[in-house]
Amino acid sequence: MLDLKFIRANFDDVRIMLKNRGNDLDISSFESMDRDRRERLATLEALRHKRNTVSDEIAAMKKKGENASGVIEEMKMVSSDIKKQESELADIEEYFNRLLMVIPNMPDESVVVGKDETSNPVIREWGEPPTFDFEPLPHWEIGERLDILDFSRAAKLAGARFALYKGAGARLERALINFMLEIHTREHGYTEVLPPFMVNAACMTGTGQLPKFEEDLFKIEGWDHYLIPTAEVPVTNIHREEVLREEELPKYYVSYTPCFRSEAGSYGKDTRGLIRQHQFNKVELVKFSKPEDSYDELERLTANAEEILKRLGLPYRVISLCTGDLGFSAAKTYDLEVWLPSQKFYREISSCSNFTDFQARRAEIRYKKKGEAGTALVHTLNGSGLAVGRTLVAILENYQQADGSVLIPEALRSFMGGMISIA
């Protein structure tokens, strides 16, 4: 959520931002509504002031034993006038509340203006895509041949876009989760948290999933709860409506959770395999930082996620999302894309974003500056470190052998009980 005062002072910039994002939200009535709101507020506050002062006079008169009935009659009129003005103002406030919830974040100056993903600049590449003296198979075929992934039985259990991992496949997924958590907690300084996998609507609003993106979520029937689409939601909301101390910042959290997404609107995309599931595992990195440090923190967070790919020896590249591809709440996002031999291109495996104060304002996450009066909003960041299912896909495809087996990356072997290949 943007600051109302910021929008008022930078109205043209907000309009340009919407255009650059390809967002056709109409904010043309903002300025007149804003003026109207302030005028009505002034009228209402004058009436309230009168009520407050006269009420004190009535109290004083009664104390002296004087008759106040005349003044009381007069105040009945004022009081009903206040009620009328209050309800009119409430309608206007409602307009602003709705509007503020659907205006996206301002992109950072370094973000390229572009229409869609074809304009995303490549920032860097790492590793060499492997060469094969045979035709590399897609991961679902590798998985089914090795009997470590079973999509048809998963369909029996839950339908399309679900997976059943078996044997070494299930173990590999678990090993990856542990591997990532170990590195981020022991080497990168993150604190591990294990949050609820379903949260209330206030959390979803705090991080920006609601009200705009409700169709992407699974809602629990009869409850005010939703299954989390990412650990970002519960973990960022850990400090919702809190005032942190400056010395506590930055705060680093890492969290393994399953993620649940309805994938509405993605019919026909990635229908086979693990790439796009209704339920998948992810290790998420979340940071709370001081405003002046947040872009440095974004670089570090991205590097932390990249480290996992490097240790696993998986070729990847880093792109920076352009304005047209940038998420609703993000000011800047780096996507990590891993090489998939069967598709012969890079697929997103992590998305690392700085949300500046956009989520913090919605969720009221502030900090108290040492030696200064008042509080300021923190900056929030997060990134996948990494999407576990897609990491498993990348391992199966990049480490597949001519005989159908899959080598286990060296860094992972100790997490697999010394296993060196799945055959």
Place this chain on the structure above:
RNA sequence: GGAGAGAUGGCCGAGUUGGCUUAAGGCGCUCGCCUGCUAAGCGAGUGUAGGGUGUCAAGCUCUACCGAGGGUUCGAAUCCCUCUCUCUCCGCCA
């Protein structure tokens, strides 16, 4: 599921016969004093949001906010209703 208790500022915690509460007091925090250092002590200050008015600076001033939303009243932290959440005991249960 049954019974009961509670929700107040960064934290703890008074205030519930409605009207000097501009939310007592304490802790914490900030600044200053004192102290060789540390600790202790002394003094002052210290909520959030939205308006108005300033050289859109300090400041001054107004309004709202005591879990949320309604209601009663000239006036509500205080009375009434609905809801949410937390805690305790009982029951059930991994």
